[in-house]
Amino acid sequence: MNKDQLKKSTFKDALAQIQDGMVIGIGSGSTIELLIPELATKLQQESIEITGVCTSNKTAFIAKEHGIKIFDVNDVQHIDIAIDGADEIDRELNLIKGGGGALFREKVIDSMAEKFIVLADDSKCVDYLGETFKLPVEVDKFNWLLIAKNIESIKQVKAIRRMVDDVPFITDNGNYILDLEINNHIDAYEMHEYLIHLIGVLETGYFLDVTDQVIIGSTSGVKVINK
Ligand code: 5RP
Secondary structure (H helix, E strand, O other): OOOHHHHHHOOOHOOOOOOOOEEEEOOOHHHHHHHHHHHHHHHHHOOOOOOEEEHHHHHHHHHHHOOOOOOOOOHHHOOEEEEEEOOOOOOOOOOEEEEEEEEHHHHHHHHHHHEEEEEHHHHEEOOOOOOOOOOEEEEEEOOOHHHHHHHHHHHOOOEEOEEOOOOOOOOOOEEEEEEEEEOOOHHHHHHHHHHHHHOOOEEOOEEEOOOOOOEEEEOOOEEEOOO
């Protein structure tokens, strides 16, 4: 099975939880982009209606193209289920997210949901956060370099501004992303607390105590892990 097949193997368990009338948080990334057409098919085949709220402009565009009704997050009272991908998942179901740079809106929507479900293949499972993936942090353009220097001198981790094709990556909120090379087992709660209080930091890619369920696709089958 290739990676896309492993991702797709998680969809059945997630889609089975979606019911008529629900407000669904729709995440970002390649896993969710594969899920959206299958969600649209389910809605059509079962004649059910949902309202989607999206964690990125790209997801909203794709979902609308598939005929899914999308609302602004400010126009919904609550979210029943949010479904998203992740870049790393530890044993406590804490995550690193933001590989696609959508971490702020993802955190708003995933935290707001009554149930937050993560879909991933088993390459995302790690012993500690930061083991395989850099920690994305969304920062204001105005003082991004000062923030990066502060992090590097206080925390002794490299903070690299994300670039795409030699130009700085810009988030849907008009900000930059700093990717922090953590590389060793640190206290994620303490690191988040430090980062979030720096002037100019909008949000970090640590998703701590937010996940309710993880559905993992692997060559030996699908595993559903509940918090
Ligand atoms: C985007 C994210 C994604 O959920 C994360 O990067 C996983 O993406 P993929 O499904 O492509 O592996 O956090 O900001």
